[in-house]
Amino acid sequence: MPKQSIIELKDVVKEYRLGKTIVRALRGVSLEIKRGDFAIVVGPSGSGKSTLLHMMGALDRPTSGKVFIAGKDIGLLDDWSLAMLRRKTIGFVFQTFNLVPTLNTLENVMLPLEPTGIDEIEKIKRAKELLKLVGLEHRMLHKPMELSGGERQRVAIARALINNPEIVLADEPTGNLDTKTGLQIIEAMRKLNVEEKKTFVIVTHDLSLLKYGNRHIYIRDGLIEKIR
Amino acid sequence: MLKLAFLNLFRRKSRTFLAVVGIVIGIGAVIALNAVVDGIYNEIDTIIGSFQAIMVMEKGSMDQTLSKLDESLRAKIESVQGVRVVVPEVWILPQTVEGRTLTLSQSSIPATIYGVDISAYRKLRGNGWVGELEKGEMLNSNDKYAVLIGKSLADNMHKFIGSSIKINGQKFRVKGIVSSESELLGNLIIMNIDTAREIGGFPKDKVSSFYVEVIDPAEDRKVAEKINFALGSEVEANTASDFSKTFAGVIKNFRLVALAIALISAFVAAIGILNTMLMSVMERYKEIGTLKATGWTNANIMQMILYESTFIGIIGGILGILFGTALSLCIPAFGIPTLIKLESVLYAFLFAFFVGVVAGLYPAYRASKLDPVEAMRGA
Numbered sequence: 099m100p101k102q103s104i105i106e107l108k109d110v111v112k113e114y115r116l117g118k119t120i121v122r123a124l125r126g127v128s129l130e131i132k133r134g135d136f137a138i139v140v141g142p143s144g145s146g147k148s149t150l151l152h153m154m155g156a157l158d159r160p161t162s163g164k165v166f167i168a169g170k171d172i173g174l175l176d177d178w179s180l181a182m183l184r185r186k187t188i189g190f191v192f193q194t195f196n197l198v199p200t201l202n203t204l205e206n207v208m209l210p211l212e213p214t215g216i217d218e219i220e221k222i223k224r225a226k227e228l229l230k231l232v233g234l235e236h237r238m239l240h241k242p243m244e245l246s247g248g249e250r251q252r253v254a255i256a257r258a259l260i261n262n263p264e265i266v267l268a269d270e271p272t273g274n275l276d277t278k279t280g281l282q283i284i285e286a287m288r289k290l291n292v293e294e295k296k297t298f299v300i301v302t303h304d305l306s307l308l309k310y311g312n313r314h315i316y317i318r319d320g321l322i323e324k325i326r
Numbered sequence: 327m328l329k330l331a332f333l334n335l336f337r338r339k340s341r342t343f344l345a346v347v348g349i350v351i352g353i354g355a356v357i358a359l360n361a362v363v364d365g366i367y368n369e370i371d372t373i374i375g376s377f378q379a380i381m382v383m384e385k386g387s388m389d390q391t392l393s394k395l396d397e398s399l400r401a402k403i404e405s406v407q408g409v410r411v412v413v414p415e416v417w418i419l420p421q422t423v424e425g426r427t428l429t430l431s432q433s434s435i436p437a438t439i440y441g442v443d444i445s446a447y448r449k450l451r452g453n454g455w456v457g458e459l460e461k462g463e464m465l466n467s468n469d470k471y472a473v474l475i476g477k478s479l480a481d482n483m484h485k486f487i488g489s490s491i492k493i494n495g496q497k498f499r500v501k502g503i504v505s506s507e508s509e510l511l512g513n514l515i516i517m518n519i520d521t522a523r524e525i526g527g528f529p530k531d532k533v534s535s536f537y538v539e540v541i542d543p544a545e546d547r548k549v550a551e552k553i554n555f556a557l558g559s560e561v562e563a564n565t566a567s568d569f570s571k572t573f574a575g576v577i578k579n580f581r582l583v584a585l586a587i588a589l590i591s592a593f594v595a596a597i598g599i600l601n602t603m604l605m606s607v608m609e610r611y612k613e614i615g616t617l618k619a620t621g622w623t624n625a626n627i628m629q630m631i632l633y634e635s636t637f638i639g640i641i642g643g644i645l646g647i648l649f650g651t652a653l654s655l656c657i658p659a660f661g662i663p664t665l666i667k668l669e670s671v672l673y674a675f676l677f678a679f680f681v682g683v684v685a686g687l688y689p690a691y692r693a694s695k696l697d698p699v700e701a702m703r704g705a
Binding site: 152155157158177178181182184185186188189190192194196198199200201205209210212213257258261 | 327329330333334336337612613616617618619620621622623624625626629697698699702
């Protein structure tokens with residue numbers, strides 16, 4: 099049975115204004131991400147891969163073209179609906195982890211649930227389960243400053259999964275980690291892809307990560323060069 | 327979210343501290359000013375409340391020490407229907423007490439000589455109006471060089487029954503000590519009216535005022551009108567409630583000044599919070615962008631920033647109340663009465679809360695409107 103599409107981009111153009119110049123970050127991108135994919139987007143710096151990830155994560159709207167996430171056209175959604183879409187459907191992992199320094203590991207993982215009406219005991223239960231899943235149950239009460247880079251990224255992965263999203267988008271998740279730790283992180287993500295049936299889209303300039311993906315998307319100068 | 331907002335205040339402790347100090351000073355000043363206004367109001371109100379009678383003075387005079395009337399008016403007042411007792415009195419500020427000139431720098435409430443027709447005063451209901459005789463005996467008409475003194479004066483000058491006190495160079499024997507809730511009456515020197523005229527250089531046939539006790543206290547306004555009608559345009563008869571009204575008008579102006587100071591301090595404190603919160607938002611662009619990426623709505627972000635500024639207001643308000651209360655407790659040492667009212671404290675707290683909320687609105691709005699992508703770039 100063919101896999102269903104979960105993200106679909108049709109002729110997406112994204113332009114930015116930088117002073118008086120208009121920069122075309124994406125110049126007519128069309129692609130499809132299917133449920134359960136572990137897609138790796140590779141391309142050199144400035145190729146538009148982060149912009150592409152922002153489109154797929156409903157963080158930005160296209161200048162022209164259409165972006166569908168879980169069947170919803172994000173160009174037609176207001177700010178609140180986009181936030182709700184991100185809350186329910188998407189988890190983000192960033193290169194610089196973006197953890198809140200004043201909160202401990204457990205609280206950082208629970209952060210996306212903070213504005214929801216979910217019961218505190220339930221939030222703690224879910225966060226603990228996820229920390230166990232990423233192997234950090236013994237570091238729950240530590241602040242980000244007390245964790246290694248790899249541990250911080252695993253906290254960020256747990257945070258991305260707390261809302262039980264269908265899609266996890268990762269922007270250079272190994273960029274700030276040494277090779278060994280980076281590979282552990284990618285393997286952890288792959289495991290979640292297989293065992294938890296999550297769709298992963300990972301943006302990287304590290305070609306060695308390609309071997310982990312079932313789909314390889316090459317992007318250059320704002321255009322899809324090839325998809326394998 | 328409350329915990330996160332609270333912890334965020336401690337990221338830049340010194341900056342938060344300075345914003346809180348702004349509120350503390352503002353609220354402290356407001357509490358202390360209100361305590362002074364309420365204290366003075368309470369003081370005067372106690373005096374006014376201690377006589378349920380009519381005060382007859384020269385028209386247009388600010389108080390009894392500036393009023394002069396012919397003593398012959400006594401008979402006319404006594405003939406007015408409804409009048410029970412008329413007490414002629416002279417009010418004089420002494421030049422020296424115990425050889426010392428009493429100035430405002432020594433005491434904000436100076437001693438005052440109250441010369442009174444003793445036989446008339448003794449006819450008043452109860453023990454008279456200037457206070458309860460705590461120790462000693464009441465004066466008689468023939469007690470020429472004997473005085474009753476207020477408790478505050480007795481305590482300050484270490485006087486007791488039988489000790490002597492020199493007023494304007496004349497030696498007097500302390501015959502009794504009078505206690506009163508009022509600080510002003512607590513500094514009173516009560517003596518025979520003729521002696522007061524003699525040592526104060528007051529004309530023999532003149533009085534400062536007449537204290538008029540009415541038969542039915544409920545009819546005091548009517549009796550005062552009758553006196554005004556009978557005595558003509560140079561005399562003014564006022565009831566306790568008339569004084570209350572006049573005084574309330576004066577206090578209202580003081581309150582307006584206190585309010586103006588409160589508003590200025592609130593504005594300064596609000597600018598402090600506004601600056602703190604704007605800086606805090608600018609430093610946390612990336613974090614705010616991340617929160618948005620994880621599904622926080624604009625309203626959630628706004629709520630978090632507003633919680634932070636409101637916390638500054640609340641903490642500043644509580645510390646400001648403590649600071650203002652401490653100030654209000656110290657001020658009486660300089661002779662100025664204070665009274666801390668619960669409602670003043672509550673208003674001050676609500677005020678601090680309100681300043682916190684209002685000052686946080688703009689930074690919260692700015693944070694909520696940040697584009698998540700731009701914010702995560704730290705732009």
